[in-house]
Amino acid sequence: MIFFNRFDQYPLSPLSLKAMKEAGYETMTVVQKATLPVILKGKDVLTKAKTGTGKTVAFLLPSIEVVVKSPPTSPDNKRPPFLALVICPTRELANQAATEANTLLKYHPTIGVQVVIGGTRLGLEQKRMQTNPCQILVATPRRLKDHIENTPGFATRLKGVKVLVLDEADHLLDMGFRKDIERIISAVPKERQTFLFSVTVPEEVRQICLIALRRDHEFVNCVHEGTGETHQQVRQTHMIAPLDRHFCLPYTLLREHIMDNVDYKVKPAPIADPDDNLLFLKVIVLCTTAMVTKLVADLLGELNLNVREIHSRKPQSYRTRVSNEFRKSKGLILVTSDVSARGVDYPDVTLVLQVGLPKDREQYIHRLGRTGRKGKEGEGILLLAPWEEYFLSSLKDLPITKSSLPAIDSETVKKVQKALCHVEMRNKEAAYQAWLGYYNSQKMIGRDKDRLVELANEFSHSMG
Known part of the structure; x- marks a missing residue:
């Protein structure tokens, strides 16, 4: 497999690359360089990477590519499907991921990102998802489960998910979200691509991999022996x-x-x-x-x-x-x-x-x-x-x-x-x-x- 150093060396949407360049993203970080070619081949990935290494872009950019290449939804469809679903352990992380997604989508005006998190009114989120484009949904587990159970048509929209991202998987499990994650996995199609990112890979994360990832998934380790668990600088x-x-x-x-x-x-x-x-x-x-x-x-x-x-x-x-x-x-x-x-x-x-x-x-x-x-x-x-x-x-x-x-x-x-x-x-x-x-x-x-x-x-x- 060939690994490049620059985003524009990959077959990515020109509009995405334009937004990336304006945001200052041209040279890839280690985690982006290691995961992007694997993901673009259509593989599921389990990526072990430290925080602050550019992993949000590593999973958002290929997710956006999937949305860009998907056929447009009929304007008559009142409940268009979600195409990419990103699960984050905290509200702050969810908001951060959505902000990053909007940066990358600057020149894709028809693609929308919505966030569903605790601490906000469920009805407000329901209205926002109904009235605004939402091909990419970023959510915390409990609030997503609330929508599955209480928002009409929400479970149907999840049936269109082509990409599922579990960010900070070890933290999701530490916070007691295992049953919620299993419920979410069962609510999205089996035929999908899944990216699981985690700082550590304990036994509980490996167990989630068994139900979330395909058997032929690839493990990408960006925390190599001898580099330590903390940043050396x-x-x-x-x-x-x-x-x-x-x-x-x-x-x-x-x-x-x-x-x-x-x-x-x-x-x-x-x-x-x-x-x-x-x-x-x-x-x-x-x-x-x-x-x-x-x-x-x-x-x-x-x-x-x-x-x-x-x-x-x-x-x-x-x-x-x-x-x-x-x-x-x-x-x-x-x-x-x-x-x-x-x-x-x-x-x-x-x-x-x-x-x-x-x-x-x-x-x-x-x-x-x-x-x-x-x-x-x-x-x-x-x-x-x-x-x-x-x-x-x-x-x-x-x-x-x-x-x-x-x-x-x-x-x-x-x-x-x-x-x-x-x-x-x-x-x-x-x-x-x-x-x-x-x-x-x-x-x-x-x-x-x-x-x-x-x-x-x-x-x-x-x-x-």
């Missing part, structure tokens, strides 16, 4: 500090990070306050729960930092707006829960700061993957309390090193304590409850309830 460090420093430290680390990045220090207007420098910082701060995320976002906001927050307690319209704003920004701090931990493509993130214990090793790796994307450099810092240090044993094969704590002067401590006093008490109470629930679910910590309560009180004191 990302510098990883961890810090161990008592909980009473876990609010001062993120603020101090953000200030240090801006001093190390001269590109962010240039400001067109005179600098009245040193903190204004931080407006040109693009960082993701990841927290353990939605309410702890809100607490940290409130605190950094009180400290006059340019902060946005995303978590499951925010309405979907807000999450989509903030996600788009952060994606386009040159200098924002996004404080988020794990809804942004996997797959979401935020360009040019220079630092990922993880505050508190990740759920597991895989979650640490996925969180870290928000920086160092598309070959760019990045930095990851993991901030743990002394009693969380055991987690590091699960990362011993990763290039993560211990870093000394930055000096925190008394003025900074006073400034953070004053800011904490301005955070609403109800938000602190909600953060305390969420914190207690999260660490109760961590076996190494939650099994000793007396110790857990002591630690929760320590967290409470750290909030002032």
Whole structure:
């Protein structure tokens, strides 16, 4: 099989290639180069690839080719078939895939993309799919199942699917969507082409492959031995500090990070306050729960930092707006829960700061993957309390090193304590409850309830 380096060396639609060129896609990434010739031959593929390697284009571009080559539907058909179905584990990933699809479809005005995700009104989605072209449907599993069961004619439209994509398959299964995926697979035709993309290929993913992929499917491994599970251009460090420093430290680390990045220090207007420098910082701060995320976002906001927050307690319209704003920004701090931990493509993130214990090793790796994307450099810092240090044993094969704590002067401590006093008490109470629930679910910590309560009180004191 011949592998080319450029998209225009393949028999793709000229209109697709024109949109690709305008979007800056000319030279292929490793995953695109490895999968495109296989897919264009009509094969099913299981692709193992890291996030940030261009896999969204790798499955969208050939999906669009299938739609382009399909005969047009009769205008009299009130329920035209969906031709390509893309399943994503989270709303953010689904929205991101749809945005990318619209970029590639710039010169295909008759081809439409629709998104169906939780957090939006079912009736609104039903109306949108009925009144607008929809050959490519991007969905989260539960909402798709809702439409299969509650939207008239929806199941019939699925019978036209020619391409099925399961993105982040390992994450779909981690989130408990196996039965939903099996239901979706049974709702689409057996005669179809299927692309399954996954960062890891555990046993559960292999089991889904048995029912989703044809026997002669090809396995494309873009994570080769020796390359590691994390991007090599990302510098990883961890810090161990008592909980009473876990609010001062993120603020101090953000200030240090801006001093190390001269590109962010240039400001067109005179600098009245040193903190204004931080407006040109693009960082993701990841927290353990939605309410702890809100607490940290409130605190950094009180400290006059340019902060946005995303978590499951925010309405979907807000999450989509903030996600788009952060994606386009040159200098924002996004404080988020794990809804942004996997797959979401935020360009040019220079630092990922993880505050508190990740759920597991895989979650640490996925969180870290928000920086160092598309070959760019990045930095990851993991901030743990002394009693969380055991987690590091699960990362011993990763290039993560211990870093000394930055000096925190008394003025900074006073400034953070004053800011904490301005955070609403109800938000602190909600953060305390969420914190207690999260660490109760961590076996190494939650099994000793007396110790857990002591630690929760320590967290409470750290909030002032």
